[in-house]
Amino acid sequence: MATDWRVGAITRAMLPVLLALTLVEVGSGLVLGSFEAQLLASPSLLVLVPVTIGTAGNLGSVLAARLSTAVHLGTVEFEPGDETLAGNAVATVALALTVFPVVGLGAWGLATLTTGARLGPVTVLTVAVTSGFLLSLLAVLVTGVTTYVAYRLELDPDDVVIPVVTNVCDVLGVVVLFVVVAVLV
Amino acid sequence: MSVREAARAAYREGLPALAASVGGGLLAGVVLGGMRGDFARVDGLLVLVPALLATRGNVYGSLGARVATGLHQGLVEPRVGADRRLGGAVAAALLNGLLASCFAATATFLVLSGLGRTVASVWTLVAIALLAGLLSGVVLAASVVLVVFAGYRRGYNPDTLVGPIVTTAGDVFGVAFLLLAVRTVLLVGGV
Numbered sequence: 001m002a003t004d005w006r007v008g009a010i011t012r013a014m015l016p017v018l019l020a021l022t023l024v025e026v027g028s029g030l031v032l033g034s035f036e037a038q039l040l041a042s043p044s045l046l047v048l049v050p051v052t053i054g055t056a057g058n059l060g061s062v063l064a065a066r067l068s069t070a071v072h073l074g075t076v077e078f079e080p081g082d083e084t085l086a087g088n089a090v091a092t093v094a095l096a097l098t099v100f101p102v103v104g105l106g107a108w109g110l111a112t113l114t115t116g117a118r119l120g121p122v123t124v125l126t127v128a129v130t131s132g133f134l135l136s137l138l139a140v141l142v143t144g145v146t147t148y149v150a151y152r153l154e155l156d157p158d159d160v161v162i163p164v165v166t167n168v169c170d171v172l173g174v175v176v177l178f179v180v181v182a183v184l185v
Numbered sequence: 186m187s188v189r190e191a192a193r194a195a196y197r198e199g200l201p202a203l204a205a206s207v208g209g210g211l212l213a214g215v216v217l218g219g220m221r222g223d224f225a226r227v228d229g230l231l232v233l234v235p236a237l238l239a240t241r242g243n244v245y246g247s248l249g250a251r252v253a254t255g256l257h258q259g260l261v262e263p264r265v266g267a268d269r270r271l272g273g274a275v276a277a278a279l280l281n282g283l284l285a286s287c288f289a290a291t292a293t294f295l296v297l298s299g300l301g302r303t304v305a306s307v308w309t310l311v312a313i314a315l316l317a318g319l320l321s322g323v324v325l326a327a328s329v330v331l332v333v334f335a336g337y338r339r340g341y342n343p344d345t346l347v348g349p350i351v352t353t354a355g356d357v358f359g360v361a362f363l364l365l366a367v368r369t370v371l372l373v374g375g376v
Contacts, residue, residue: 005251005260005270010277018243018281022289025236026296033232036224046218050238050356051210057242058206058352062199065250065344072254087191094192095199099207106211114215162250163243170239 017160021167028171035178044111044124045181051103052131053173055096060139060165063092067147068157078148089140096136097129104128123185131180135173142168198342202350209353213360220360223367227313229297229304230367236289237314237363241355244282245325248274249333249347256337263334275326279319286318287311309370317366321358328354 004010032039032049039046066088070076076084104125111117117124143165150160217234224231251274255261261268290310297304304310329351336346 005255005273005277007273007277007280010251010274011281014244014247014277014281015284018240018285019288021243022236022240022285023292025239026232026289026292028235028239029232029293030296032235036231040221043218047211047214050214050217050360051207053235054210054213054352054356055203055207058203061242061246061347061352062195062203062344065253065347066195068250069254069257069344073257083188083191086188087193088195090188090192091195091199094196095203098200099203102204103207103211106207107214110211110215111218115218162246166242166246167239170235174235 013156017163021163024167024171028174031171031174031178038181042118042185043115044108044117044119045127045177045185047111047114048103048107048124048128049174049177051107052128052135052177053170055099055103055132056135056139056173056176057166057169059092059096059136060143060169061162062095063088063139063143064147064157064161064165067143068161071147071151071157078151085144089144092140093133093136096132096139100129100132101125103132119185127177127180127184130184131173131177134176134180135169138172138176139165139169142172202346206350206353206356209357213356216357216360216364220364220367223364223371226371227305227309227367228302229293229310230313232297233289233293233310233314234363236293237286237317238355238359240282240285240289240318241321241325241359242351244278244285244322245329245355246347246351248278248326249329249351250344252330252333253337253343253347256333256343263337265330265334271330275330278326279322282322283315283318286314290314309374312370312374313363313366316369317359317363320362320365321355324358324362325351325354328358 108121108124294307
């Protein structure tokens with residue numbers, strides 16, 4: 001796997017998936033576009049959007065990269081009791097609960113400094129941590145399933161898993177954030 | 186390795202890079218907030234943003250993962266210019282990044298036109314996407330390769346570095362070069 005590093009070979013492996021994911025992201029953009037007025041009305045939520053989506057994608061991509069290499073090296077078994085699998089899943093949720101409080105307070109603080117925040121710090125913090133927790137669970141699920149499918153179909157996880165996980169987390173990030181905002185704000 | 190040990194190792198390796206990416210993401214959010222005037226001038230640009238930023242992550246994340254796996258397997262040396270494989274991987278990343286950016290701009294134009302929404306000309310969107318893609322691509326390819334090599338030589342696991350580096354650099358450079366590309370295209374095109 002992954003020993004042919006010529007431009008043509010990499011492009012053939014990568015481009016179809018890349019173009020499909022680009023269409024998914026355009027869909028994500030349409031969701032964002034439909035909430036544009038609400039975002040502009042609450043500057044701290046606007047600042048929260050890229051960092052929430054990016055951090056969710058990161059949680060997934062770190063997990064995906066670790067699992068991909070474990071697959072390459074043959075050190076992971078796709079069973080519920082596998083220590084590598086379970087340990088990485090636990091770490092992903094713990095990482096989310098560590099960084100999302102910083103994300104929430106950071107977004108509120110920066111919005112206050114630049115454009116002026118309309119929402120209070122506790123509201124923005126609650127929105128960030130709730131979204132982050134839900135997104136970390138979804139990131140584990142999406143990464144596990146995608147790595148397993150790539151492994152069973154004998155696709156190179158490096159070409160397939162990270163792009164799929166990151167893009168699905170992007171779209172889920174937009175959707176989860178607005179569900180949480182609709183419920184909590 | 187027990188679950189607890191595996192979790193602790195993954196957490197410790199993930200946290201510093203993830204914390205750095207939070208900083209980058211917040212910075213990108215502030216820059217995006219400053220581009221509200223540009224979004225008003227170029228209809229469809231906001232819809233295009235997730236696709237353009239994701240393309241950076243997709244293409245250069247894949248490049249980083251490929252280089253990281255190559256280092257693990259002993260396929261590449263952690264030095265620039267040591268191996269023609271690395272050049273092939275970088276050229277493929279740039280080519281695919283530009284193709285996806287162009288595709289995203291065209292798709293955004295077609296979808297918004299189909300929905301009957303106001304949208305800038307397809308040439309404006311494609312020009313912005315290509316210029317932003319080229320500028321950020323060159324910077325990101327160099328950043329990813331150099332940081333993964335430097336991290337590997339100092340004993341960090343390159344896998345844990347790649348995702349956060351690409352997302353952090355991708356968000357910050359992606360938004361910064363998008364701003365530059367929009368202003369340049371508007372200036373040259375006189376839109």
